[in-house]
Amino acid sequence: MKSARVAYSGAIHWARPHTSGLQLTDGRVLAEEDVVWLPPFAPGTVIALGLNYADHLKELAAELTIDQKDEPLAFLKGPNALIGHRAQTRRPSDVGFMHYECELAVVIGRTATRVKAREALSHVAGYTVCNDYAIRDYLENWYRPNLRVKNRDGATALGPWFVDAADVPDPQVLALSTRVNGQLVQQGSTRDMVHTVPQLIEYLSHFMTLRSGDVILTGTPHGVVNVNVGDEVVTEIEGIGRLVNYIVGDDTFGIHSNPSAKVNAN
Incomplete structure (x- = not known):
């Protein structure tokens, strides 16, 4: 449903x-x-995964020095990052490379604490599509994404539909794709995740309690390209839905300059 x-x-x-x-x-x-x-449910804590597809790791190999066997790269998002289907995402005027990330979003349905992978899917309520934008210019390094990259206002679209877990018997066999202005730019499958949905739930629930409404964003496959003001970006996951998002400029949000934020260390 x-x-x-x-x-x-x-x-x-x-x-x-x-x-x-x-x-x-x-x-x-x-x-x-x-x-x-x-967003098609009331989100709780939003936990995002980076570098969770083998082909995306390969795509960024020249920029990374990591071991694929490392524990998952996880970080949190605040509520202001979240928007819904057909919403607008701002591309700041001072950036050179901003890209989409088509991701399977896993919504927790009941409390999970120290759950084993074999039992993990019984704690899932359902799934939706996520498009999680990143601005590569703002990365502090290529391994640990900072807040300015991954917790931007309006940069994480969810929707349009929440799909019951019962209608997705295996979350590891779903095709993902992204189209920019109708052109196919990204294709992949959840079977290529480095850490599967059950493994992620096991890992996360061993140091933090997952509750109903919490969301796990499971990473993106290879094929990320730059997007520009005026672009229509469509991220789609087989059986889950087709999420549309529009890229707009600073003026749409009444922003007329982008001075870099600086912290006074004194």
Whole structure:
């Protein structure tokens, strides 16, 4: 079963897919563009994984000095980073390389503490699509992404649909793809994850309690390219959904200059 959360006519509604767009629980049928799409569940802690696809590691090999057997590279995101389907993401005017990341988002359904991998999927409520943008100019180094790269306001799109775990018997056999202005630029499969969904849940739950609504963003395959103002970016995962996002400039957000943030060490 697929469901979504949208804002319409001053209220937040649950919705289902419909041939004409979506249908609210009160029966009204609306076009996609008639509503504001929200993340399709109420997110808790958002845990993101970097460098979790073997082919993406290979793609960045010239810039990395790491061992693929290292423990997962995980970091957290705040709520302001999250947006929904058909939303806009800002590309700052001072950057040279900003790219999408098509990712399978795993939504926890019940508390998980020190869970074994063999039991991990029983703690999953469902899945959605994530497009997690990164600005390579701002990286402190190629291994540990900093806040300015990975916790930017409006840089992490989720949606459009939440898909029940029962409808995804194996999260490791899903095709992923990204299109920019209709051109296919990224293809991969969740079978190429370095650390699988059950392994990630086992790893994370051994030092932090995972609760209902927490989200694990599982990384992206190879094929990341630069995106520019005016681009339409579509990230899609087989059986989960097709997430649309638009790249806009500083002026859309009323930003007219981008002075670099500096910290006074004195």
